[in-house]
Amino acid sequence: MSTDQNEKKRPEIFSAGRFSPVQEMEVFKVTADKSVRKILLKRKDGKAANAFKAGQYLSLQSRIGTSLVARPYSIYTSPKLAEEGFYGIAVEDFPGAFAGHWFGQLKEGTTVRVAAPLGNFVPDGQKEIIALAGGSGITPFLSMAAAIADGELDLDLTILYGNTSREAEMLQEEIAALQEASERVKVISVYSEEKDKEAESGFPDARLVKKYARGDYEVWACGPGPMYDFLKEDLPQLGLPAARIRMEMSAVTKDPELLPGYPPEAIGERYTVKVLGLQDVYTISALAHEPLSATLERAALPFQTHCRSGVCGWCSALLEEGEVYCPSASEFRSEKERFEGKIRLCTSFPLSDCVVRLDGEE
Numbered sequence: 634m635s636t637d638q639n640e641k642k643r644p645e646i647f648s649a650g651r652f653s654p655v656q657e658m659e660v661f662k663v664t665a666d667k668s669v670r671k672i673l674l675k676r677k678d679g680k681a682a683n684a685f686k687a688g689q690y691l692s693l694q695s696r697i698g699t700s701l702v703a704r705p706y707s708i709y710t711s712p713k714l715a716e717e718g719f720y721g722i723a724v725e726d727f728p729g730a731f732a733g734h735w736f737g738q739l740k741e742g743t744t745v746r747v748a749a750p751l752g753n754f755v756p757d758g759q760k761e762i763i764a765l766a767g768g769s770g771i772t773p774f775l776s777m778a779a780a781i782a783d784g785e786l787d788l789d790l791t792i793l794y795g796n797t798s799r800e801a802e803m804l805q806e807e808i809a810a811l812q813e814a815s816e817r818v819k820v821i822s823v824y825s826e827e828k829d830k831e832a833e834s835g836f837p838d839a840r841l842v843k844k845y846a847r848g849d850y851e852v853w854a855c856g857p858g859p860m861y862d863f864l865k866e867d868l869p870q871l872g873l874p875a876a877r878i879r880m881e882m883s884a885v886t887k888d889p890e891l892l893p894g895y896p897p898e899a900i901g902e903r904y905t906v907k908v909l910g911l912q913d914v915y916t917i918s919a920l921a922h923e924p925l926s927a928t929l930e931r932a933a934l935p936f937q938t939h940c941r942s943g944v945c946g947w948c949s950a951l952l953e954e955g956e957v958y959c960p961s962a963s964e965f966r967s968e969k970e971r972f973e974g975k976i977r978l979c980t981s982f983p984l985s986d987c988v989v990r991l992d993g994e995e
């Protein structure tokens with residue numbers, strides 16, 4: 634457990650100016666679907682939910698005990714549904730995890746705070762996208778498919794959807810309905826551990842892109858971390874310019890000790906982190922294997938966190954003293970940020986005692 638020496642002076646949740654506008658939403662309907670629970674969120678005041686572009690994600694925020702937490706989830710429903718006050722997300726339960734388990738257990742009627750939709754994984758003029766999806770990574774593509782079916786996106790979308798087997802494939806009902814609704818949407822199942830006449834075998838990869846691409850296409854990918862490692866080796870054989878390959882880095886960074894370059898001497902260590910930039914100075918205890926974002930959440934300190942994968946930059950902070958480990962696959966800082974000593978809390982693991990100044994504060 635983190636120790637917070639200024640417990641009585643904790644800033645109130647979401648009241649600080651550093652938080653983006655949030656909507657109060659109710660968990661309206663929960664439906665179990667394979668390894669996920671489909672959650673339909675409804676805006677509590679009955680108004681339209683904040684508009685979004687197909688491919689964007691939401692950041693759900695809540696207080697768990699004394700901690701303030703946020704986790705990102707891609708929207709799989711149509712932007713049109715937001716006009717009626719709804720978003721659909723697919724949430725996986727992680728029983729051993731802290732916030733991942735809490736959000737995975739959300740019940741109908743619960744109120745959550747939802748930050749305005751974010752993310753740049755949105756079509757911007759492409760005519761054909763070959764989507765490589767792994768597991769729950771299909772969600773942003775389903776939202777795009779829904780927007781195509783609604784006539785809001787002018788795009789041909791072929792989704793190569795990777796799972797171990799048909800049994801593991803989630804959101805089958807939605808997939809069938811969207812293919813029915815638009816000839817421009819195709820979903821090809823790809824199973825790695827099962828032979829099926831109606832599906833491809835193996836993984837969504839360059840071989841299958843070549844088979845299904847028709848015209849002037851781009852390749853977009855969304856899935857678990859190992860899928861990106863594989864695709865970085867595999868996709869270059871397509872000979873596409875880098876700008877025509879996009880990967881949604883939605884994987885939360887965890888288990889740093891398994892990643893390249895992590896110093897073994899830090900395994901199991903605990904450090905002290907001094908946090909500056911709030912009304913008071915906070916000194917909290919940090920575990921080496923947790924990103925600093927989790928450390929600050931446990932101590933109920935307010936800061937912006939959305940993507941949890943180092944991409945959005947909202948959790949930027951200045952590392953005034955100390956050393957952190959940032960996995961190379963999660964390194965999205967600009968050269969300028971690195972030169973200035975900026976870190977992203979969600980992808981920074983402490984390797985020593987640290988002093989961190991939250992961004993935007995002098």
Ligand code: FES
Nearest residue numbers: 939941945946979
């Ligand atoms: S929450 Fe997006 S970079 Fe950390």
